[in-house]
Amino acid sequence: MLKLTYTENSFYLECLTLSLEEWVTQRVIFSLRVGQNLCVQPSTASFLLPVNLPGVEALKTEARRADGGIIDLAICDAEYMEVTLRGSWLSDGSEEADGVFVTTMSDRTEFFLHKLWQEAQSCASVMSE
Template identity: 80%
Template sequence: MLKLIYTENSFYLECSTMSLEEWVGQRVILALRLSQNLCVAPSTASFLLPVDLPGIEALKAEAKRADSEIIDLSVCDPEYLEVTLRGSWLSDGAEDADGVFVTMMSDRTEFFLHKLWQAAQACASVISE
């Protein structure tokens, strides 16, 4: 399962071995016990990856082979590839952008995507320093 955790200024991508159903179930139980609002809705999430990252071609091939209904990859300009995922958005229902997006794909695609995102973050931090 992939979790994209959105905050006010950024997001973080996390890979988990827990099943989507199990994680959502635990999150629902936690919200009930804490008397918190929890909204779960089908949604999409998008983010950018540099097209020159090693492994991008392998991700494209794996996404076409195994997960074409969950992930879309499209070149948005000469430097970046847009990754769009279909899954579920969990939030407290407020209009702000804080929440968690979850989706499930093949383990291999999740692994590629997570590693590429980590590599893109490492490149971005080197550039900003």
């Protein structure tokens, strides 16, 4: 399962070993115990990856082969590709942008996408130094 947590300036992508159902169940139980509203709704999430990352072409192939309908890849410009994922948005139901996006794909695609995202983050931090 992939979990995207949005922050004020960016987002964080995690690859979790729990199934989507297990994770949502735990989240529902937690919300009930603390008396917090929980809204779960179908949604999409998008982020950019540099097109020059090693492995981007393999991700395109894997996404077409194994996970059509859950992941879409589109070239934005000469430098970036947009990754759009279909999944669920969990929030307290308010109009605020606070929440977590979760989705599930084949283990291989999840791991590969997470690895590419980590590589993009490390490249970005090296360039900013």
